[in-house]
Amino acid sequence: MACIREAELHTTGELRIFVETHCADADAILRAQKIFAKLEMHKTERRNAVLVYLSMDDRKFAILGDKEIYEKAGGPVFWENAAAILKTHLKNNQIAEGLSACINELGKALATHFPFDPAVTKNELPDEIVFGK
Numbered sequence: 001m002a003c004i005r006e007a008e009l010h011t012t013g014e015l016r017i018f019v020e021t022h023c024a025d026a027d028a029i030l031r032a033q034k035i036f037a038k039l040e041m042h043k044t045e046r047r048n049a050v051l052v053y054l055s056m057d058d059r060k061f062a063i064l065g066d067k068e069i070y071e072k073a074g075g076p077v078f079w080e081n082a083a084a085i086l087k088t089h090l091k092n093n094q095i096a097e098g099l100s101a102c103i104n105e106l107g108k109a110l111a112t113h114f115p116f117d118p119a120v121t122k123n124e125l126p127d128e129i130v131f132g133k
Helices: 002-008 028-038 067-072 076-091 095-113
Strands: 014-020 049-055 060-065
Touching: 002 014, 002 095, 014 095, 028 049, 028 060, 049 095, 060 076, 067 095, 076 095
Parallel strands: 014 049
Antiparallel strands: 049 060
16 A cells, blocks of 8 residues: 555654454454454564554554654554544545545654664565455
């Protein structure tokens, strides 16, 4: 996804989007935690990966960051702001626009707290959207 590649140009951080039809758990955060682990997002060198999870039919989403980015980006306040951006777009059925705006906001935080480092040149996680069931 182009917005992921663009956001990652300015940071060593990693962004991923996971979209599925139904949330297998009652809580979207719990589901995002399971997917984060399954996609091995905790294995980034600097522990600065962020997952945006979206369940289409259940109309649920979650934003989950690894330990380092969560702490450095300001904890709950940052995540609430990024979630509000996505939620506003989703209410207007602007899914692609919402994901792009959310990724842009998350990318800014990653760039601020984990700026691009030429010594870290590899892309640790794929940039494509992951689709579940």
